[in-house]
Amino acid sequence: MHAPGRRSLRAPALRHALDLAWRLLRGGGRRGMLGSLLTLAAVAVSTGLLLFAVGANHAFSQRADADAWRHPATAKGTAGAIEALSTDSVRGKPIAVVDLAALNGDAPVPPGMKSFPKPGDLWVSPALADLIKKLPGDQLAKRFPAVTGVLGDGALVHSGELVAVAGHAPSDPVMKAGRSSDLGVETVASPKAIDGYATGAVSTVPQIYQILAIIASVLMVVPLLVFGGAAARLTVARRDQRLAALRLVGATPGQVVAITVAEAVLTAAVGAVVGVVLYAAAIPLLTQITIGGGTWFAGDLWPGVWVLAVLLAVPVLVGVSAVMGLRRVVVSPLGVARRETPPGMRAVRLVALAVTVIAFAGVSGGLTQLGRTGAVILVIFLGMAFLAINLVGPWVVALIGRITVATARGPARLLAGRRLVDDPRAAWRTVAGVALTGFVAGFLCLMNPSMSTLNGESKDRLELTVPASQSAEVAAKAKERLAGLPADVTVKKVEPDGPQDGPQAGPQDGPRDRPKEGARHSTVAATVSGGQQNVDRARTALTGVVPGQPAITEADQTGETYLLGDLRTGAFTVLTVSFLIAITSAGITGASAVLDRRQTYAMLRLAGTPLPVLDKARRQETLIPLAVMGGGSVLTGLFFASPFAAGFGFSGALTLVAFVVLGFAGILGASALSRPLLRSVTADPAPRPD
Template sequence: MRTAFALSWRLLRGGGARDLLGSLLALAAVAVSTGLLLFALGANHAFAARSAADAWRHPAEASGTPTAVQALSTDYVRGEPITVVDLAALSEGAPVPPGMPRFPEPGETWASPALAGLLADLPAERLADRFPEPAGTLGRDALVHPGELVAVVGRDAAAPVMTAPRSDTTGLETTAAPTRVDAFDTGTSTWMSVYRVLAGIASVLMIAPLLVFGGAAARLTVARRDGRLAALRLVGATPGQVVAITTAEAVLTAAAGAVLGAALYAAAVPALAHITIQGGGWFTAHLWPGLPVVAAVLAAVPLLVGASAVVGLRRVVISPLGVARRETPPALRAVRVLSLLAVLVAFGAVGGGLMGMRYAGLAILLVLMTLAFLTINYAGPWVVSVIGGCMVALARTPSRLLAGRRLRDDPRSVWRTVAGVALTGFVAGFLALLNPGAIESAPSDRLRIAVPDGREPAAVAARAKERLTGTEAAVSTGRPGGDPRAGDDLVTITVPGGAAAVDRARTALHGLVPGHVATTPADDDTGGRRLLGDLRTGALTVLAVSFLIGTTSAGITGASAVLDRRRTYAMLRLAGTPLGVLDRARRQETLVPLAVMGGGSLLAGLFFGSPFATGVGTESLLTLAAFLVAGFGGILAASALSRPLLRAVTTDPAPRPD
């Protein structure tokens, strides 16, 4: 193997400028693939870290002797939620909360850095008067994101706030009744699990095209390499030596590309940390998937690229003379497209029931989506071959005839050029239907406090009026029909004067009913509004990554195809074919398959997204339109980059044989 590496290194160095360019294209493709793969893995690692940072706030009943009492509530300032964790020790063995050096003493507050800044900046009557004296700042382990507003308040175990019942009226686990605990929970909340599910779907949408691109990267400059290896076979090289040389060459290039991709991702992490999800950005450490994962990727990528390169050597090993003579390979079989149809039929049979199957439904969805990507990629070359046959039969111009013959003779190479953007059509179609309409704006000037059984609403309303003396707030009681808290009596306070007046009213009413926070209908919609915004952000991120994969793949594989066929182009040019005809043929052999396969992938994505559709609106149509413009625009731009290379390879009046 040492000899194979030495020979591969010599061939890489001595192959000339154009051979070196082909190797650099392969290196760039592997670098992009590795960087984007680390991004997908880093995103899942970051969501797992967020889940751990959120889990401890939700109290779990003690399995042994209780050592503390924990309660959870959500307050608001300027319309933003403040997570408030109330803690009271029952014994000396109370667990230390994450991000804190010790258990909080009664009468002190530990605030997140963002909340500490607001406590100092806002007038006390708007925020600071709601909490005891700050004693310290919470560390990163206690926070979901850097800008999160969190307060940990130390209480006495007999305080009313630690004994009063509470209920989560929004269904989002924003409130938890006082619970006796002996440790902090390490599971995951329902709300956080939703985001992890969405992250899993997004990863499949990104990684599947990425793996296809990585496989294509391993086969760049395949014609040049096959011809060279076939020549080695004809002069006596054994099949084992050919395989060893190919593997060594691919591994050397891929190893350098993987290291470069990891470096590029590391450099991009500070910028990626500003992507806003769940109301804030990311800790940069969370976006780095960890040294073991990075090391595994750096080891796996060269091995996978080497294995993918070896897979294409069957013709070289078995029939080197056929490769040297450039014989047309056997036609592809229709079983390729039948496999795609089988996956679509399988999804049609079970797709309607996936929503009710919870995690099992998610697993089935992810498996079927992965199979859809793989079978689209498997069927792509067969469809390209069929398109080529139709173009040849219907050709009326030389460029159309040349393009059709190219599609017919080497559909796999052509598919590698358009596969990235074509598979992005699936992503665009799937996301187009996951575009729920915006939540209607709810009142933000009407505070409500739930009055539990056993307390007189009129008395609570009278005390509220006392606390709001000197303001224009109007206080009333009742149980409005259709209100999500219709099980409790409500004290409703209408506060004119804007957000600042509402915050002052919140502070004045703080603690009026222990365990119950004054909130507005707009506050209850905060989680839903954020989820809608996060869905849009996630969709745009996935589409951006997919288009980056697609256009990069088109540019790199298009340039590589010109290098692979430089002898053919040069001979055609010497035979008198105008350069414009060759250039038009080159564009047509890309755009025609893209239109057919991109449209088919888009329809497949719409089909997979249909069970989860919430309506097609303006944003859905804009998503589809953006895909069409960006897809074809990206391919045209990537194709234009190969035009100077085409001109260069056809200027040599005596092209050397490969």
């Protein structure tokens, strides 16, 4: 004879599994529904932050395309135009100046414009148009002809970018003059015949930002995936008891798996949709994060079709993680029903972390010389380090529990130690978020350079690089144009083997373009006093002295002004996201742990254990492993960042101290939220099993 209902339990149809999963969700009572809501909240947070990481990479890709079109791409067919790029500056902000000349009627229309610019036309970005109207003409407007039109968003990296597109005739000297290559970040390009515009990350700066975005994504996504996987195992004890009961009355392993997957996927699907809504609502705030000198277009942060990929991937991840936790139920349902302690974990888990650390130590010395390949290797090692820490975490927690039991001098410490030994995986899930954030903080505190490294750069010395034979002529023109301004014009001759000062050469005829590498040339410099306004007046006055070459300062040439600041901004953004993951994880998993153990807590309360002792034990169960694993994770992060350290100093130390303070404060705050729930579950003298 089969047990009642056994035929329906063995029914292979997915409809029966979904129906039973839905009944279990609805029939779990108020606390059962609370557990499901905790899982839904965890999935929603995970989805929203995962979309943030995906959206950031999508945004940097869009920025790379917006920058690429300005860099002339060699024509593969019949050239339709000539393109050149130079970089001017106003008020310390760069102005990208794109010079275009049509060779025939097939000239490609630039992004953000309705037609190819005619000779004399000038199209500018909205921000540059505002500055032209706002600033006095001798500081900016006189550098350009009258404005013809305003560029659309497709031509801009960000809304505040300063861009000018000027139309010329092919015979214009500007379209024949070479551009100075002194700027080390590829913000200049000599005239080149083109048949279309480049796409992708073709210059150094977008490539650097894309690499940094990938590294930041790994630092955020791996803890996020760990949190998302843990979300599927929230209220695991309650679920295991129910499923073990189903196994004991005749359900097959396949049916148990189907019910679990259906229940997890139903919850995760709703949570994923909520996460997408949360991310969409946060985009207006995210657009205000300043990277690369400006904020973001909202459309760049929306990852498009990747949203559907995330909506499908998150429920699958949660379902797989839930199934992975079913081994005990499927293999030994009676052991689960009798609440037997699972066998302890082995020290072999340490091997994964040791191998990762040793392997990284062996290759880290040469990563900085490998460029993008080195960045890929670093990303792989970061992912391996996260996974190794997550693997070794439960084993270390169990070890901490045994030491805590052996050294306990009070009931609270003893209870905490016994809980760590009894279920180290659940205890690790509570502290994993902050422990992994410790790795992020340790890694990023060495990537937090001080802006003082740029303090020695000259911002009032304008320079023009010319052939040595033209230095006197250019210097004379510069003095003439700067008449009336507090400026001192000098000439420095530069030999192929190095610079040396010398007398001015007499005027000679010759080409005005940039001399070939190794040729003798000179730098005509104008040191301007009186502040930024006079420097901008001098820039305007020197426009056109050397065709295609704006006067630049030493600060203009570094290209690191934004990058160093963005390293700091990126570090704080990643840390903020990581802390959000960690604190949310601690709060949700802590509340779930109370629900899982509500019968145990209630029985201890009935046996006479004071509620403050139970609460203290619950706190110590979190704080003791957190102190050990958090410190170890910080040291591991420092080790992995050491080959790429950009400077520790005060800002790095401050970041590290802030992590320790905020991490513990966040955990204490998240733990305090579970205190009312503990009081509630211990108030019932006869707790009803699920």
